[in-house]
Amino acid sequence: xxxxxxxxxxxxxxxHLRTWPDREALLAxxxxxxxxxxxxMLGGGRLGVFLLWLLLLEVGWGLVGAALVTFDEALxxxxxxxxxxxxxxxxxxxxxxxxxxxxxxxxxxxxRRLFVRWAALDxxxxxxxxxxxxxxxxxxxxxxxALCAAGLGLCVAVPVSARPGTTTYAEVAYGVGAGFLLWLTxxxxxxxxxxxxxxxVRLLSPAPPAPRPAARPASSEHPPPA
Numbered sequence: 001x002x003x004x005x006x007x008x009x010x011x012x013x014x015x016h017l018r019t020w021p022d023r024e025a026l027l028a029x030x031x032x033x034x035x036x037x038x039x040x041m042l043g044g045g046r047l048g049v050f051l052l053w054l055l056l057l058e059v060g061w062g063l064v065g066a067a068l069v070t071f072d073e074a075l076x077x078x079x080x081x082x083x084x085x086x087x088x089x090x091x092x093x094x095x096x097x098x099x100x101x102x103x104x105x106x107x108x109x110x111x112r113r114l115f116v117r118w119a120a121l122d123x124x125x126x127x128x129x130x131x132x133x134x135x136x137x138x139x140x141x142x143x144x145x146a147l148c149a150a151g152l153g154l155c156v157a158v159p160v161s162a163r164p165g166t167t168t169y170a171e172v173a174y175g176v177g178a179g180f181l182l183w184l185t186x187x188x189x190x191x192x193x194x195x196x197x198x199x200x201v202r203l204l205s206p207a208p209p210a211p212r213p214a215a216r217p218a219s220s221e222h223p224p225p226a
Contacts, residue, residue: 009033042136060093065174119203132200140193147186154179
């Protein structure tokens, strides 16, 4: 389960309440907070939870799809009752998984806002290199790309391979729905990885040197008085 906002590091104190004895103390707290926030957003544990809720979503949709197929082929009240039971089990898996996926996105947004506030306190290129999280961002992006590709493949392959008179509408709906869940989840993961990396590069890159004032051309100087 994703951490609640109360489990995240607190925001930096406002300027009038800051009591760091020196810059090194500030940088140490900043580094600690940003490292924890980065792990909460892109760490291996967060990716595992992300995929776990996706798996539960697919299991729930699989039960709902089985209920649709069973109801479509039911010839007696017993078949209809079985489809109702399967639909109830599927909803019992789908609803919590969807809730926690959405809650995870909201917690990620909260962690992102905190990350921005801590990063804005100062710049420390030597410490900040690891907070750009290029490796974790790439991992999220590759996993998300695989999910999107698999989802789009299902959404296209299932209708194309359907045979009139053999494949039912319920079976097509089940396959397309499973692919759509994969595609939507992969899209969310890819957007998260790209957004974090762009944000980290913008906030944590070394500040460019201040431009030197241009020298006045010699021709613009007034000639000395005669």
